[in-house]
Amino acid sequence: MKFAFSLKNKLKIAFLLFCIMCCSLLIRFLEDKSVKKINESFVSMYNDRLVPATDLYFIAENLYQKSSVLQNILIxxxxxxxxxxxxxxLTHHNNKIDSIINKYQLTLLVKQEQRFLNDLKNTLFIQQEFENKILNIALNDVANGRKIYETAGRDISANTLNKLSALIKIQSNVGDELINDSKVFVSGTKIYSTFQVILAIAIGVLIVGIISASNAVKVQNNKFNLN
Structure with missing residues (x-):
């Protein structure tokens, strides 16, 4: 009977320790997964948001340079x-813009971002065609080229800048979403750490209980032997 009772207790303790071990492994797995997600968010923040945002700035700079060229010639x-x-x-600046756009398209784009990018590409194409038309007219008649530029050219340029600004705003919004996702993963990591502390305390309590039970058994055995 004593042997059966002792074996039953040992099996319970072994099962409990096994469950604790499984929980520890699961928590470790989830924690590693959260850390991986946090790392991916920061990498995406740099590669898909920070670098492209800088590229969009260079597009704006080239648009400004093109506007300066036209104004110097026509106005x-x-x-x-x-x-x-x-x-x-203008061809030089257009080639730079096209190169930046091609690079930008290789980054991770959300659906709304892709749509705004397509709008920007269309307006850039319209602007390029219009600018070439104006300068070809200005080759023979600068005054006529100036007149066309002042009536329609400024509006086309402003429309391109508006599309670019909308795309930059989308970049900021997606960046905020990545930051919020990182906060969620960080919170999850804190929860997993708390569970690890609880399991460590449980293991400590279990060890103390086993030692206490063992000492109690020894005392009983000694009393039995004395009798």
Whole structure:
């Protein structure tokens, strides 16, 4: 009877320890998964948000440079730059913008971001075609080219900048979502750490209980032997 009772208690203790071990392994797995997600969020924040945001700034810079070229030729009639030279400069800036757009498309894009990017590409194409048309007209008649630019060119440029601003705003919104996701993963990691502490305390209590029970059995055995 004593042997059966002792074996039954040992099986209970072994099962309890096994459950604690499984819980510890599960918590460790979930914690590693959370850390991985946090790392992925920060990597995505840099590769898919910070770097592209910088690229969008360079698009704005090239748009500004193109506007300066057109104004120098058509409005300020700068003699140091001809319409033919202006066409070459615009081509240079357009190639830079196209290169940035191609690079930007390789990043992780949400659906709304993809839609705004397509809108920007369309407006950039319209603006490029319009600018080339104006400068080709200005090759023979600068005054006529200036008139067309002042009536429609400014609106087209403003529309392109509005599309670019909308895309930049989307970048900021998606970045905020990534930060919120990271906060959730961090909170999960804290919870897992709390569970680990609780399990450690449970193991300590169990060990103390086993030692106390063992000492009690020894005392009873000694009393039995004395009798």
């Amino acid at each position: 300020f009639t700068d003699q140091n730059i001809t319409p033919a030279a202006g066409l070459l400069q």
